[in-house]
Amino acid sequence: MKTYEEINQRIRNGEAVVVTAEEIIDIVEEKGIKKAAKEVDVVTTGTFAPMCSSGAFINFGHSKPKIRAQKVWLNGINAYAGLAATDVYLGATELPDEDLLNKVFPGSFKYGGGHVIEDLVAGRHIKLKAISYGTDCYPKKELETVIDIKSVNQAILTNPRNAYQNYNVAINKYSDRTIYTYMGILRPKIGNANYCSTGQLSPLLNDPFYKTIGIGTKIFLGGGEGYVYWEGTQHNPRVKRGANGVVRAPAGTLAVVGDLKGMSPEWLKGTSITGYGASLTVGIGIPIPILSEDIVKYTAVKDEDIYTQIVDYSKDYPNGVNKSYGEVNYKQLRDGYIEIEGKQVPTGALSSYKKAREIAEILKDRIKKKKFELAKPVKYLKGKLGE
Amino acid sequence: MTKKRVVLTFPHEIVSQPVVYYLVKDYNLMINILRARVTPQEQGRLVVEISGKKKELEAGMNYLAELNIDIQSLTRDIKWHENKCVHCTACIPHCPTDAISLDRDTMKVSFDKQKCIACELCIPTCPYQAIEIVI
Numbered sequence: 001m002k003t004y005e006e007i008n009q010r011i012r013n014g015e016a017v018v019v020t021a022e023e024i025i026d027i028v029e030e031k032g033i034k035k036a037a038k039e040v041d042v043v044t045t046g047t048f049a050p051m052c053s054s055g056a057f058i059n060f061g062h063s064k065p066k067i068r069a070q071k072v073w074l075n076g077i078n079a080y081a082g083l084a085a086t087d088v089y090l091g092a093t094e095l096p097d098e099d100l101l102n103k104v105f106p107g108s109f110k111y112g113g114g115h116v117i118e119d120l121v122a123g124r125h126i127k128l129k130a131i132s133y134g135t136d137c138y139p140k141k142e143l144e145t146v147i148d149i150k151s152v153n154q155a156i157l158t159n160p161r162n163a164y165q166n167y168n169v170a171i172n173k174y175s176d177r178t179i180y181t182y183m184g185i186l187r188p189k190i191g192n193a194n195y196c197s198t199g200q201l202s203p204l205l206n207d208p209f210y211k212t213i214g215i216g217t218k219i220f221l222g223g224g225e226g227y228v229y230w231e232g233t234q235h236n237p238r239v240k241r242g243a244n245g246v247v248r249a250p251a252g253t254l255a256v257v258g259d260l261k262g263m264s265p266e267w268l269k270g271t272s273i274t275g276y277g278a279s280l281t282v283g284i285g286i287p288i289p290i291l292s293e294d295i296v297k298y299t300a301v302k303d304e305d306i307y308t309q310i311v312d313y314s315k316d317y318p319n320g321v322n323k324s325y326g327e328v329n330y331k332q333l334r335d336g337y338i339e340i341e342g343k344q345v346p347t348g349a350l351s352s353y354k355k356a357r358e359i360a361e362i363l364k365d366r367i368k369k370k371k372f373e374l375a376k377p378v379k380y381l382k383g384k385l386g387e
Numbered sequence: 388m389t390k391k392r393v394v395l396t397f398p399h400e401i402v403s404q405p406v407v408y409y410l411v412k413d414y415n416l417m418i419n420i421l422r423a424r425v426t427p428q429e430q431g432r433l434v435v436e437i438s439g440k441k442k443e444l445e446a447g448m449n450y451l452a453e454l455n456i457d458i459q460s461l462t463r464d465i466k467w468h469e470n471k472c473v474h475c476t477a478c479i480p481h482c483p484t485d486a487i488s489l490d491r492d493t494m495k496v497s498f499d500k501q502k503c504i505a506c507e508l509c510i511p512t513c514p515y516q517a518i519e520i521v522i
Contacts, residue, residue, distance in 0.1 A: 049475070106511065180511075185512050269515060271514040271515065272514050272516060273514055274512070281514070334491070335491065336479070336491065347476075348475075348479045348480040348481070348512075349475055350475055350514070352474050353474075353476075353494040354473075354494040354495055355474065355475075357494070
């Protein structure tokens with residue numbers, strides 16, 4: 001048994017043993033759980049995928065004379081201004097007012113809120129337009145200016161739902177045409193199957209009962225640093241689990257926050273999902289402290305031991321019908337083909353395993369170089385029994 | 388035998404002429420149509436693999452040029468921007484020729500121009516606009 005303080009002391013001393021969620025698999029296999037728990041201090045995880053429930057609070061500062069911005073557009077994308085005078089919230093899926101949407105089907109959604117966030121992080125200039133009705137204290141009624149990441153007072157990435165613990169495999173079983181979903185393009189007659197999780201590298205799949213990831217956990221977020229600030233929206237720990245405790249369907253989620261000024265466009269990418277809309281692809285890495293033998297056992301989970309459900313997105317999902325067409329594991333998914341109703345179906349992912357692996361390596365490196373210490377949660381997420 | 392993969396763009400007036408038939412009959416060429424699209428009132432686009440004897444192939448291409456048909460080499464047609472690719476693999480199941488492929492060890496996506504038939508199925512699958520058609 002180790003404590004957070006002991007692990008942080010070892011990080012400060014440059015003695016901490018840090019490995020990725022892939023590397024821990026072999027270590028546990030070779031040395032066993034007991035020895036691995038003793039020797040390893042931290043396991044790093046990673047994920048990189050479109051995460052729609054994302055956005056940023058921006059305070060763009062006062063003009064002269066001042067304006068109480070009532071409606072605000074950033075590069076033509078509406079940002080919610082129902083806050084104080086110069087505070088807005090820019091959502092990742094917001095689209096330009098004049099976007100053709102799906103009028104010419106399928107829409108391409110080339111630029112949206114997520115792209116503005118990427119441009120901002122990249123240091124590019126953003127056109128700001130604001131209108132108001134004018135008050136005695138804020139007389140200005142129209143403002144057109146240019147902002148960038150340096151000129152704004154705050155830019156705080158605040159994502160209400162990220163890092164889903166497992167996700168559906170999407171297929172098109174019933175429609176006779178290609179369908180365009182948030183899970184990508186799905187060809188008819190189960191022409192392909194799309195998934196979106198980095199499996200054995202994914203943060204919450206390595207901590208299935210939320211024993212270390214909780215409110216206040218410090219994380220890698222968009223290339224910079226961030227924190228878990230709450231359970232994510234739709235957080236649902238009460239789904240069916242395997243004997244290893246791992247959820248077999250979408251379950252836990254995280255709400256995360258961090259300073260956009262320290263992030264990088266490599267790990268926050270504007271996303272265009274044909275026929276569906278715009279989004280933001282977010283890179284997240286979470287360190288798991290090896291406090292006990294249980295915890296090291298959870299982090300040693302392998303792709304072949306993580307299962308998920310095959311869901312139809314042509315009829316069932318849109319109509320709220322909860323039905324599974326079988327279970328598959330992430331080894332099968334990542335190998336390129338899965339069997340559905342006797343047919344070999346090619347798989348594609350929306351999450352990037354390669355990028356997730358890079359994130360786990362970067363986080364490992366930061367910890368080893370004493371640039372990143374672990375934070376003990378101040379409150380735990382709702383667990384399996386709702387405790 | 389010489390082989391050439393080209394994108395032929397037909398002006399509106401020529402769309403109704405059996406150009407491929409003459410290439411086969413008069414120039415003794417083998418034509419494999421990889422992709423064809425005719426937009427009403429506008430123009431036609433044909434992606435073909437043409438093979439035959441070098442001289443006959445040249446003569447055939449001259450015939451096309453005389454008809455004012457624009458000829459572009461196919462390799463210039465689809466561009467994969469490696470710097471924009473995040474290696475998510477959303478495009479992988481859609482590529483019919485394995486021109487876009489995935490190394491399952493490194494999980495890295497790569498693009499082989501030689502295998503690409505410019506079917507364009509991959510273009511809408513990419514969320515990062517990393518694959519581009521250059522016409």
